Amino acid sequence: MTDDTTTTEAETEEVPEPRDEAREELLAKLQEALGDSLLDSHIVVDRDIWIRVTPEAWQNTARVLREQFGARYFGFLSAIDWMPSPYGRSHDSAVDNELLPPKEDELLPDAPAEPDTEATGDAAVTDGDADASEDESSIEAPAGTGEAKYETGFAGGETRFQVFARVASVGEPNNHWGITVKADVPEDTLTVDSWTSVYAGADWHEREAWEMFGINFEGHPGLRNMYLPSGFKGNPLRKDFPLVSRQIKPWPGIVDIEQMPETEEEDAPSEGSEA
Amino acid sequence: MTAMTDSQKLQYIAARAADARVNVELETEGMTLNLGPQHPATHGTLRIVARLDGEQVIAAEPVAGYMHRGYEKLAEVRNYAQITTLVNRIDWLGSFANEVPFILAAEQLMEIEAPPRAQWIRTILFEMSRLANIVLFLGDMGVQLGAVTPAFYAFRDREFVLDQIERVTGGRFHPNFDRIGGLKDDLPKGWIADTKSAMDKVRDFCDEIEELFMNAEIFDARMRGVGVIPQDIAMQYGLSGANARASGIDWDLRRDNPIGLVYNELDWKVWTHVDGDSYARFWVRLQEVREATKMIDQLCDGLPSGPIMAKVPRIIKVPEGEAYIATENPLGEMGYYIVSQGGLTPFRVKIRSASFNNVSIVPWILRGVYIPDIISILGSIYFILGDIDR
Numbered sequence: 001m002t003d004d005t006t007t008t009e010a011e012t013e014e015v016p017e018p019r020d021e022a023r024e025e026l027l028a029k030l031q032e033a034l035g036d037s038l039l040d041s042h043i044v045v046d047r048d049i050w051i052r053v054t055p056e057a058w059q060n061t062a063r064v065l066r067e068q069f070g071a072r073y074f075g076f077l078s079a080i081d082w083m084p085s086p087y088g089r090s091h092d093s094a095v096d097n098e099l100l101p102p103k104e105d106e107l108l109p110d111a112p113a114e115p116d117t118e119a120t121g122d123a124a125v126t127d128g129d130a131d132a133s134e135d136e137s138s139i140e141a142p143a144g145t146g147e148a149k150y151e152t153g154f155a156g157g158e159t160r161f162q163v164f165a166r167v168a169s170v171g172e173p174n175n176h177w178g179i180t181v182k183a184d185v186p187e188d189t190l191t192v193d194s195w196t197s198v199y200a201g202a203d204w205h206e207r208e209a210w211e212m213f214g215i216n217f218e219g220h221p222g223l224r225n226m227y228l229p230s231g232f233k234g235n236p237l238r239k240d241f242p243l244v245s246r247q248i249k250p251w252p253g254i255v256d257i258e259q260m261p262e263t264e265e266e267d268a269p270s271e272g273s274e275a
Numbered sequence: 276m277t278a279m280t281d282s283q284k285l286q287y288i289a290a291r292a293a294d295a296r297v298n299v300e301l302e303t304e305g306m307t308l309n310l311g312p313q314h315p316a317t318h319g320t321l322r323i324v325a326r327l328d329g330e331q332v333i334a335a336e337p338v339a340g341y342m343h344r345g346y347e348k349l350a351e352v353r354n355y356a357q358i359t360t361l362v363n364r365i366d367w368l369g370s371f372a373n374e375v376p377f378i379l380a381a382e383q384l385m386e387i388e389a390p391p392r393a394q395w396i397r398t399i400l401f402e403m404s405r406l407a408n409i410v411l412f413l414g415d416m417g418v419q420l421g422a423v424t425p426a427f428y429a430f431r432d433r434e435f436v437l438d439q440i441e442r443v444t445g446g447r448f449h450p451n452f453d454r455i456g457g458l459k460d461d462l463p464k465g466w467i468a469d470t471k472s473a474m475d476k477v478r479d480f481c482d483e484i485e486e487l488f489m490n491a492e493i494f495d496a497r498m499r500g501v502g503v504i505p506q507d508i509a510m511q512y513g514l515s516g517a518n519a520r521a522s523g524i525d526w527d528l529r530r531d532n533p534i535g536l537v538y539n540e541l542d543w544k545v546w547t548h549v550d551g552d553s554y555a556r557f558w559v560r561l562q563e564v565r566e567a568t569k570m571i572d573q574l575c576d577g578l579p580s581g582p583i584m585a586k587v588p589r590i591i592k593v594p595e596g597e598a599y600i601a602t603e604n605p606l607g608e609m610g611y612y613i614v615s616q617g618g619l620t621p622f623r624v625k626i627r628s629a630s631f632n633n634v635s636i637v638p639w640i641l642r643g644v645y646i647p648d649i650i651s652i653l654g655s656i657y658f659i660l661g662d663i664d665r
Contacts, residue, residue: 044596072507073526075608075627076632200282200639237348
């Protein structure tokens with residue numbers, strides 16, 4: 001990465017934490033260019049940078065990045081639904097809770113009634129309570145429509161839906177960097193400005209996000225289905241869109257509970273500690 | 276500023292010029308031509324609806340989605356080891372290369388690094404999937420233009436590469452060999468020597484293809500100056516891989532951002548071409564195959580010894596966080612944006628596949644071309660349907 005400037009001010013910090021001068025410098029410049037519309041940021045040292053901007057500044061951010069920062073390369077644009085799945089993380093937590101070695105001992109005694117045994121019965125050889133937490137992650141939606149603050153990722157967020165996109169500066173030797181830009185999508189309108197006037201290639205990506213998440217892109221030349229048949233109802237990548245096959249069949253990860261014969265006695269106790 | 280206006284100008288001129296040419300030359304009744312979804316020139320099930328005036332395309336609209344398998348949704352209910360099985364099927368000609376960026380992204384979140392030997396073998400297999408993919412392209416390009424013979428050469432010589440992949444991974448097309456923290460197995464005995472002789476055969480194939488194509492009059496006529504993509508347009512649409520390099524963009528993730536792979540240790544060259552036409556795209560890929568064979572030779576020579584698997588917990592739980600890792604796959608930049616909220620499954624996986632961006636330029640580039648050029652342009656942009664639809 002480019003580490004040509006501002007090395008000194010990083011050195012003044014007494015904490016020997018790793019710093020990423022190039023990205024911090026970029027962030028400072030972005031702060032200057034975007035002003036108040038830059039809400040939050042996150043840097044993973046030597047890896048990547050994230051910023052979050054206001055929905056109103058979504059398009060302008062693209063323009064600033066492209067025209068002032070030279071990020072002419074459009075990577076992708078998509079969206080995230082931060083709502084926890086109303087179908088629970090049953091596919092996840094059941095195995096999580098019982099297979100993690102520290103918890104394993106606690107969970108093993110109370111093998112509860114299994115709601116759907118017929119498909120998993122043969123697979124759960126070592127763990128009779130394969131469906132242990134099936135009951136705690138209830139199938140009903142936990143009021144996912146409320147104003148609850150969602151657990152969001154890097155650079156934060158307040159709304160259920162976020163759009164995010166990645167642009168990069170490429171083509172000049174030794175000056176390659178990429179940045180992920182996020183913006184909250186207003187809950188009432190589910191609309192943000194289109195990037196197509198800045199990056200023509202955002203066209204298909206916005207169509208995809210529109211179709212998969214139901215987010216509108218103001219100024220897009222023609223939002224129509226990308227993958228789905230035209231009469232399709234629903235937005236498949238929303239968390240409340242059920243994956244039907246997963247509803248009628250337990251998730252295939254349960255099969256993995258079967259432990260390898262030789263690993264079981266050798267390293268079963270120690271494996272949890274090593275990350 | 277200038278880049279902006281330039282690009283707009285270019286776009287505007289191209290669009291207007293197409294209309295003007297069509298209108299001035301011949302006033303004919305419009306016609307809609309439907310190419311595909313089952314058409315040999317579409318590499319699967321891409322459908323192109325082209326509005327024609329005479330022999331010229333006024334507007335063309337690719338219709339994707341005939342092979343949409345919803346991997347992003349499926350990935351949310353599978354654990355990380357299972358997802359590699361899915362993503363194998365994205366670009367099915369270079370399957371191993373699909374697994375690598377996903378595994379690297381997960382490794383980054385878990386702060387695990389594969390041991391050196393695993394990284395080297397990964398790089399070997401990565402380049403071998405590039406060969407398996409692009410060798411077929413080189414032969415296939417002939418088929419697009421009506422020359423059937425090169426395709427047979429390509430299928431014949433790709434077999435040497437696939438055999439080697441199969442000997443390591445057990446799978447010709449879907450190795451599913453990459454693991455978080457390393458690889459499933461080490462290389463079998465005698466593999467290195469056989470690989471080197473396979474590389475010689477691939478190099479011979481390149482020479483053969485070069486002889487067949489490069490001075491052929493028809494090939495030149497059909498490819499040169501056809502489907503020119505200016506640099507700025509290529510960047511706006513996010514073209515990557517050989518398509519971008521054929522437009523003069525000196526950018527290769529293998530050199531410029533080689534996370535987790537050992538390209539920095541090798542002596543190789545990034546080929547670019549200034550023309551941006553179909554010919555340039557073909558030429559760049561041909562050189563890339565040659566570079567890849569050289570790289571594999573070097574990798575085989577310098578392969579370090581040691582373990583092939585880092586210490587990883589048996590139950591893969593990825594800590595909270597987000598990561599985007601992209602690698603230079605056979606078709607271009609392929610990246611995975613993984614959002615993890617802890618636990619066995621990712622919260623969201625965004626798959627940034629190369630062909631999706633590469634093909635999104637098709638409506639722009641097909642404006643004003645003649646019908647036969649549709650085929651050579653699509654062929655030279657080179658996409659795999661699974662890589663568009665995911």
